[in-house]
Amino acid sequence: MKQYSRQILYKNIGESGQRKIMDATVLIVGSGALGSVSSEMLARAGVKKIILIDRDYVEASNLQRQTLFTRKHAAEKTPKVVGAKERLLEIRPDLELDTYINHCDAPLLEALAAEADIILDGTDNFDTRLLINDVAYKLNKPWVYAACVEASYSSCGFMPGVTPCYRCLVPVLPATTLTCDTAGIIAPAVQMAVSEQVTTAIRILTGQFEAPHYMRIGDIWESEHRRFGIDQMKEDSCPSCGDNRTYPALDAPADQTMKLCGRDTVQVMDDRISKEAVDKVISKLGVKVNKTPYFSEFYYEDTRLVCFNNGRILIHDTDEMSRVRTLIDRLFG
Numbered sequence: 001m002k003q004y005s006r007q008i009l010y011k012n013i014g015e016s017g018q019r020k021i022m023d024a025t026v027l028i029v030g031s032g033a034l035g036s037v038s039s040e041m042l043a044r045a046g047v048k049k050i051i052l053i054d055r056d057y058v059e060a061s062n063l064q065r066q067t068l069f070t071r072k073h074a075a076e077k078t079p080k081v082v083g084a085k086e087r088l089l090e091i092r093p094d095l096e097l098d099t100y101i102n103h104c105d106a107p108l109l110e111a112l113a114a115e116a117d118i119i120l121d122g123t124d125n126f127d128t129r130l131l132i133n134d135v136a137y138k139l140n141k142p143w144v145y146a147a148c149v150e151a152s153y154s155s156c157g158f159m160p161g162v163t164p165c166y167r168c169l170v171p172v173l174p175a176t177t178l179t180c181d182t183a184g185i186i187a188p189a190v191q192m193a194v195s196e197q198v199t200t201a202i203r204i205l206t207g208q209f210e211a212p213h214y215m216r217i218g219d220i221w222e223s224e225h226r227r228f229g230i231d232q233m234k235e236d237s238c239p240s241c242g243d244n245r246t247y248p249a250l251d252a253p254a255d256q257t258m259k260l261c262g263r264d265t266v267q268v269m270d271d272r273i274s275k276e277a278v279d280k281v282i283s284k285l286g287v288k289v290n291k292t293p294y295f296s297e298f299y300y301e302d303t304r305l306v307c308f309n310n311g312r313i314l315i316h317d318t319d320e321m322s323r324v325r326t327l328i329d330r331l332f333g
């Protein structure tokens with residue numbers, strides 16, 4: 001408990017609050033900027049277990065704000081959850097940690113969420129947020145949203161049976177098509193988003209998530225910080241938290257080929273692709289290959305293919321879906 005003495009001294013935590021924190025399992029979806037900062041803060045706060053899921057690997061442009069990663073991780077293209085695990089276990093060797101190098105689809109998210117006391121969104125992806133929201137309201141788990149771009153941030157806690165859900169709030173959310181890859185971001189905006197997010201998580205875990213509930217938004221560059229009450233915003237007709245729930249994001253067909261926002265990259269998941277099939281293609285093409293414990297990387301027709309061992313492929317240097325489908329058919333058809 002010595003490690004947590006200053007947190008226990010704080011009047012709203014105390015020893016009983018600390019015990020609740022140390023009993024908690026947290027699922028963090030995404031190990032980029034938001035997930036780096038939130039997983040480190042929660043590990044240091046003393047949670048029992050963290051479950052991490054992320055589909056990407058570390059690149060040099062991540063290092064400015066993704067605090068768990070180093071130059072070595074970027075040089076070796078270490079999967080983000082692997083780099084995160086290294087650092088988190090240095091900080092907290094007693095932390096229980098499960099990591100998944102996966103795309104976050106509905107079946108995986110439902111399975112992982114079932115074990116968690118709370119879910120934190122670190123995706124910065126609208127569709128995945130709707131999926132987290134549906135899973136959370138179906139399984140009766142609280143979740144905390146966070147987002148940031150440029151110098152702006154927002155965060156909000158959602159609890160089934162207590163607050164409206166994220167889908168109820170979508171019409172009033174600040175509309176933006178900006179992403180970190182197109183408009184940029186400064187690290188303090190990440191820290192602000194996660195400070196709000198983790199504080200909300202700790203309030204929920206220690207049983208102090210009383211009304212009124214707020215969405216918090218701000219701009220750290222302008223030093224502008226606002227909040228608006230959400231308790232009156234529940235929609236009775238909402239398909240995720242209303243009277244007749246259908247959880248539409250859970251039933252949406254899993255997208256097998258998708259553009260990764262702003263990355264000039266397309267992700268492909270296809271039943272024909274396996275580690276063995278990739279090895280076969282590589283030997284047939286006779287191309288030079290960079291093999292790591294997690295993926296094989298090679299160049300083909302001006303694109304760079306990163307083939308993860310579970311059959312998922314990231315195709316870099318293109319965002320043309322039809323071109324990618326043709327290319328995959330040619331290689332694996």
Ligand SMILES: [Zn+2]
Binds near residue numbers: 167234
């Ligand atoms: Zn709702």
